[in-house]
Amino acid sequence: MKDIIHFIRKQFLCGVPLVEFNFHCNIESLSLDEQKLLLDQTVNDELVVKYPIRIQYQKVFIKHLLRTLENKGCEVHDDIYSVYGRLVALTYNSDCFKHYIIDSTKGIIILKENNCLISEGTTGLRTWQASLALSEWALKNKHFLEDKTVLELGSGIGLTGLTVTLECNPKKYFFSDCHNSVLTTLCENIFLNISNQSVNIDLNELITLHLKLTNKTEISVLKLPWEEVDEDLSLKLGEIDIILAADVVYDNELFKPLLQALRIISKYCKSKQIILACTERNTSTLEEFLTLGGNLFLINQEECPTQNNFIWCNDPQVRFFRLNLI
Numbered sequence: 001m002k003d004i005i006h007f008i009r010k011q012f013l014c015g016v017p018l019v020e021f022n023f024h025c026n027i028e029s030l031s032l033d034e035q036k037l038l039l040d041q042t043v044n045d046e047l048v049v050k051y052p053i054r055i056q057y058q059k060v061f062i063k064h065l066l067r068t069l070e071n072k073g074c075e076v077h078d079d080i081y082s083v084y085g086r087l088v089a090l091t092y093n094s095d096c097f098k099h100y101i102i103d104s105t106k107g108i109i110i111l112k113e114n115n116c117l118i119s120e121g122t123t124g125l126r127t128w129q130a131s132l133a134l135s136e137w138a139l140k141n142k143h144f145l146e147d148k149t150v151l152e153l154g155s156g157i158g159l160t161g162l163t164v165t166l167e168c169n170p171k172k173y174f175f176s177d178c179h180n181s182v183l184t185t186l187c188e189n190i191f192l193n194i195s196n197q198s199v200n201i202d203l204n205e206l207i208t209l210h211l212k213l214t215n216k217t218e219i220s221v222l223k224l225p226w227e228e229v230d231e232d233l234s235l236k237l238g239e240i241d242i243i244l245a246a247d248v249v250y251d252n253e254l255f256k257p258l259l260q261a262l263r264i265i266s267k268y269c270k271s272k273q274i275i276l277a278c279t280e281r282n283t284s285t286l287e288e289f290l291t292l293g294g295n296l297f298l299i300n301q302e303e304c305p306t307q308n309n310f311i312w313c314n315d316p317q318v319r320f321f322r323l324n325l326i
Helices: 002-013 032-041 046-050 055-071 078-089 130-141 158-167 178-192 230-239 252-268 285-291
Strands: 095-102 107-114 149-153 171-176 207-210 218-223 242-246 273-279 297-302 318-325
Touching: 002 095, 032 055, 032 078, 055 078, 095 158, 107 158, 107 178, 107 297, 130 158, 130 242, 130 297, 130 318, 149 158, 149 178, 149 252, 158 178, 158 242, 158 285, 171 178, 178 207, 178 218, 230 252, 230 297, 242 297, 252 297, 285 297, 285 318
Parallel strands: 149 171, 149 242, 171 218, 242 273
Antiparallel strands: 095 107, 207 218, 273 318, 297 318
């Protein structure tokens, strides 16, 4: 039962939608002690209390437990009613957190994000499925990233970058994005997971934030609009071994600046590999990108990793591509 409750906790902490939730057991079979353990591992978990996941999500989760137990005529632990009352009394907050358990190392990555699909003119304040898949890919390919200099385009709020810097021991890691609100939240998430010290950030500079970790990995956060990437900027970055990007292929108006940025960085930073994780929301849009990209790069499709540490929806599917400059 402990393994089952651990998997329920894992899904709950990262906000797996209830319609996709796998309880691996009949809820009505839970004893009172097991109901209490489930509460302690989910809504009453110290991590959730300190960094709360979306309140509405927590209410729906508890309401599902209550409805299932009551409909089956089961005895319900008093704490379930108490918790539901506490949650109902809480007010809405657009900011919330998700917590990603990395089973292979028992690590946890905490991410602050925004409830809204689009906030402050950007979709970058949430974690998207291709980022989850790319994070899984990174854990599967630690040897590929270890002691390398890595640049991530469109880092968003930082899941992939934090996974790589905390678990894969790169030499240097460059996070990057172009929206001030995203960069601010990204830096907050870096502080949450890597450094307890508050470090000044300057959103008007190329290098918004720079830190050196105890494992000797250097990390920098870059304000990097793709259309501003040129030879001079690339030379300032120095040699980049690997470029990573997740969910950056969704708007055909951005294809030209994205591909030009990839071309320039690959050329002047001597990048050997580009790994793209793309959610195939629209097949024609993705095919248009691949056709345009094929004029500049050799493109090979890679296998999407199996879900071992991260959980994401497979519909629409995430496709992986490895690009090499022609």
